[in-house]
Structures are given as C-alpha cells and as structure tokens.
Amino acid sequence: xxxxxxxxxxxxxxxxxxxxxxxxxxxxxxxxxxxxxxxxxxxxxxxxxxxxxxxxxxxxxxxxxxxxxxxxxxxxxxxxxxxxxxxxxxxxxxxxxxxxxxxxxxxxxxxxxxxxxxxxxxxxxxxxxxxxxxxxxxxxxxxxxxxxxxxxxxxxxxxxxxxxxxxxxxxxxxxxxxxxxxxxxxxxxxxxx
Amino acid sequence: xxxxxxxxxxxxxxxxxxxxxxxxxxxxxxxxxxxxxxxxxxxxxxxxxxxxxxxxxxxxxxxxxxxxxxxxxxxxxxxxxxxxxxxxxxxxxxxxxxxxxxxxxxxxxxxxxxxxxxxxxxxxxxxxxxxxxxxxxxxxxxxxxxxxxxxxxxxxxxxxxxxxxxxxxxxxxxxxxxxxxxxxxxxxxxxxx
Numbered sequence: 001x002x003x004x005x006x007x008x009x010x011x012x013x014x015x016x017x018x019x020x021x022x023x024x025x026x027x028x029x030x031x032x033x034x035x036x037x038x039x040x041x042x043x044x045x046x047x048x049x050x051x052x053x054x055x056x057x058x059x060x061x062x063x064x065x066x067x068x069x070x071x072x073x074x075x076x077x078x079x080x081x082x083x084x085x086x087x088x089x090x091x092x093x094x095x096x097x098x099x100x101x102x103x104x105x106x107x108x109x110x111x112x113x114x115x116x117x118x119x120x121x122x123x124x125x126x127x128x129x130x131x132x133x134x135x136x137x138x139x140x141x142x143x144x145x146x147x148x149x150x151x152x153x154x155x156x157x158x159x160x161x162x163x164x165x166x167x168x169x170x171x172x173x174x175x176x177x178x179x180x181x182x183x184x185x186x187x188x189x190x191x192x193x
Numbered sequence: 194x195x196x197x198x199x200x201x202x203x204x205x206x207x208x209x210x211x212x213x214x215x216x217x218x219x220x221x222x223x224x225x226x227x228x229x230x231x232x233x234x235x236x237x238x239x240x241x242x243x244x245x246x247x248x249x250x251x252x253x254x255x256x257x258x259x260x261x262x263x264x265x266x267x268x269x270x271x272x273x274x275x276x277x278x279x280x281x282x283x284x285x286x287x288x289x290x291x292x293x294x295x296x297x298x299x300x301x302x303x304x305x306x307x308x309x310x311x312x313x314x315x316x317x318x319x320x321x322x323x324x325x326x327x328x329x330x331x332x333x334x335x336x337x338x339x340x341x342x343x344x345x346x347x348x349x350x351x352x353x354x355x356x357x358x359x360x361x362x363x364x365x366x367x368x369x370x371x372x373x374x375x376x377x378x379x380x381x382x383x384x385x386x
Contacts, residue, residue, distance in 0.1 A: 168303045
C-alpha cells in the first residue's frame with residue numbers, strides 16, 4: 001500500500017503549491033491527495049502526522065529548492081551584487097511562469113500558521129538557512145563580517161517582500177527595482193570595488 | 194436589522210485579523226460573524242458581495258491603517274532615514290503586541306488569493322498607495338527624484354519581508370537589522386547629508 005518515493009515527493013510538491021496558492025488553512029487534505037494522486041491509506045503510511053507533517057515537509061522542500069537556487073547562483077556569480085541581481089531575475093522568471101499565482105511557500109505558511117509550533121519552526125529554520133547562506137556568500141565576496149548578517153537579512157527580506165508586491169501587481173517591476181538598489185548598495189560595501 | 198456602522202467596522206476589523214492569522218481561504222464567514230458579533234442577516238445587508246466584498250474592505254482598512262501610521266511617522270520624522278527606522282519600530286511593537294500571530298493583512302490576502310481579481314486589485318492599490326506616499330516623503334527629504342521610486346519599493350518590500358521573518362523567528366531582529374541598513378542607505382542618498 002506504500003506510495004512510492006516519487007508519489008511521496010509528488011504529495012509534498014502538491015502541498016507546497018497549494019499552500020502557496022491558497023494558504024495552509026485554506027488547503028484541505030482531500031485536495032492535496034487529489035492533486036498528487038495518492039490514495040488516502042498510503043498517505044497516512046508516509047505522513048502519520050497528517051497535514052501538519054506534510055506542511056513541515058513542504059516547507060523543508062521549498063527551503064531546499066531556494067537554497068539550491070542560491071548555491072547555483074552564488075557559484076556562477078560570486079560577487080554579492082551580481083548574485084542578488086541574478087537571484088531576483090530567477091525569482092521573477094518563476095513568478096512569470098506561475099502567472100503570479102505562486103510565490104514563496106515558506107512565506108505562505110508563515111503567514112497564517114502562527115499557532116502551529118512545528119510549522120513555525122520549519123519556517124524559522126528555512127529563513128535562518130537562507131540568511132546564513134547569503135551571509136557567508138557576502139563575506140566571501142568582500143562584505144565586512146560585522147555587516148554581512150544585517151545585509152543578508154535586508155536582501156532576503158527585500159526579495160521576499162518584493163515577490164509579494166509582484167504578485168499583487170502582476171509584474172516583476174518591484175523585484176527589478178529592489179535588485180538594482182540592493183546591487184548598488186552591495187557593490188559599494190564590498191571591499192575592493 | 195441593519196448593523197450599526199460600529200458593527201460594520203467590527204466585522205471588517207475581525208476579518209482583517211482572521212485573514213492575517215489564518216489566511217483568506219482558511220477563514221470562514223461563520224467565524225468572522227462569531228468574532229464580530231454581527232448576525233448573518235444584517236451582514237448580507239452591509240456586505241451583499243459576501244466574504245469577497247469583506248475581503249476587499251478588510252484590505253482597504255488595513256491599507257488605510259498603515260497609511261495613517263506612515264503619515265504620522267513622516268510628520269514626526271521628515272528625514273527619510275529616521276522615518277524608516279521609526280516605521281520599523283512601530284511595526285516591531287505591533288508584532289510584539291500580537292505575539293507575532295498577526296502581521297500585514299495585505300500580504301496575507303495577496304498570498305493565496307491570486308484567483309480573485311477584486312482582492313488582488315485591492316492589494317495592488319494598497320501597495321501602490323504606500324509606495325507613492327513613501328516616494329513623495331523621500332523626495333521631500335532630499336532623495337533624488339529619479340531614484341526615490343526604486344528606494345521606496347526597496348523600503349516597503351524590505352519592511353514587508355522583515356515582518357514575515359519576524360513572525361517566523363518570533364523576534365524583531367530582522368526588522369531591526371533592515372532598519373539599520375535602510376537608514377544607512379537613505380542617509381547616504383539624501384541630499385545635504
């Protein structure tokens with residue numbers, strides 16, 4: 001009765017997509033099962049904690065996907081300014097492909113699940129992971145260690161917020177504007193520029 | 194049977210609070226009515242468009258509340274850097290008072306209601322109003338006109354994103370860090386500083 005690891009992955013991906021489109025509380029288990037094609041019995045075999053467990057795994061999956069994007073971007077663009085611009089462009093393409101109906105599943109779960117300790121912890125860890133990754137990349141790119149943490153928080157907050165503005169405005173202009181200003185700032189504070 | 198304008202206001206405030214805590218799709222009309230104390234009959238008298246109309250009015254109310262805060266802050270702190278720091282502090286106090294379970298109702302409605310044209314338009318207009326208000330204040334405070342629009346988008350995106358990070362982390366540190374970096378940037382680009 002066990003669903004395959006592909007089906008398990010499909011359930012997590014469907015959950016992340018639906019939470020992102022209509023919120024965690026607005027998404028029922030029946031809809032997740034229908035979208036992922038998993039039968040209910042095997043679902044509880046893989047997710048004994050039900051929807052809350054699936055929520056945590058969906059946040060982990062979304063966090064890992066963004067982390068991969070960040071690592072790939074940093075490898076291609078070691079300069080902090082160029083990294084942030086490339087990241088913003090990738091997020092803009094993602095929004096366009098989803099016709100602005102999906103953004104960041106971590107933000108979608110954070111907003112509206114404050115009462116669930118496990119979900120909130122998953123979101124907290126997701127942001128902490130991104131912040132540390134970007135901070136380390138900024139330091140490697142010449143930003144002063146004492147300031148890299150705050151600049152990393154600024155970059156992630158600004159990109160996260162801009163994704164929401166883009167969804168409301170159905171265009172990538174907020175991300176484009178944020179990228180230009182962040183790049184300017186990062187170029188100025190990176191040593192040797 | 195008509196509910197009073199106070200009860201009407203209460204229904205809108207309850208809706209904004211609930212959308213913010215558990216998402217638009219995760220909030221049923223019955224819960225909004227229970228929280229606001231309005232009977233169902235008089236509810237439809239005031240909100241013939243049902244929950245969707247209430248959603249639009251809740252976004253308008255949340256937008257107006259933030260606009261009032263922005264105007265009051267700008268009046269007290271005309272300098273762009275000080276205005277942004279004061280705004281971030283006010284948002285931090287708001288988060289603490291709500292024990293991090295409420296943030297920005299406009300963001301909460303934007304995330305997860307992409308399929309509703311009227312709701313999305315209300316969110317778009319809310320962001321556009323804030324962007325223009327902050328942009329004008331930046332110009333009045335000495336920021337170059339050509340750059341004030343992008344910097345306004347950066348400030349609003351960063352504050353909006355930082356509110357979400359604060360909710361996930363249950364502390365105001367992301368807002369504090371964003372405020373310091375934005376203030377530094379704005380002080381540098383404001384003429385005469």
